[in-house]
Amino acid sequence: MSATARAVLCALACAAAAWIAAAAPPHARADEGDRAEVRAAGICGRASSARLRLRADDGRIRVDLSVRTPKTGTWRVTILHERRIARRVRVRARAGGGFELRALLPDFVGPDAVRVRAVAPRGESCSAGAVLPGS
Numbered sequence: 001m002s003a004t005a006r007a008v009l010c011a012l013a014c015a016a017a018a019w020i021a022a023a024a025p026p027h028a029r030a031d032e033g034d035r036a037e038v039r040a041a042g043i044c045g046r047a048s049s050a051r052l053r054l055r056a057d058d059g060r061i062r063v064d065l066s067v068r069t070p071k072t073g074t075w076r077v078t079i080l081h082e083r084r085i086a087r088r089v090r091v092r093a094r095a096g097g098g099f100e101l102r103a104l105l106p107d108f109v110g111p112d113a114v115r116v117r118a119v120a121p122r123g124e125s126c127s128a129g130a131v132l133p134g135s
C-alpha cells in the first residue's frame with residue numbers, strides 16, 4: 001500500500017471516528033412516571049443556540065425544539081425520524097427570543113432516532129439529534 005493510500009485511509013478512519021463520537025446519543029433518563037426522556041444541545045452557527053428534548057408520551061414521541069437567535073425571520077425546520085422526513089415546517093423567530101417547536105411522532109418498537117435541522121433565511125443553520133431508548 002502506497003503512502004498516499006495509507007494517508008487517505010487514515011484520514012477516512014479519523015473522520016469516521018469523529019462522526020461516531022459526535023453522533024453518540026445523549027443519556028436518557030426516566031421521570032417519576034417511567035417515561036423516557038432525552039435532552040441534547042444543538043450545533044448552530046453564529047449567535048444562535050438550540051436545544052432538543054425527546055420524551056415518550058403515551059405511544060408517541062414528543063419532540064420539543066428550542067432555538068434562541070437574536071434576529072427575526074422565518075426558519076425552515078425538518079424533522080427526521082428513523083432517517084425519514086417526518087415533518088417540514090416554517091417557523092417565525094421573534095426578535096431577541098427565537099422560536100419553539102413541538103411535534104408528535106409515532107413511537108416505534110425499540111430505540112427511536114430523531115434529528116432536527118433548522119435553517120434561517122440567510123443560511124445559518126442549527127442541528128440536533130438524539131436517540132430515545134425503547135421501552
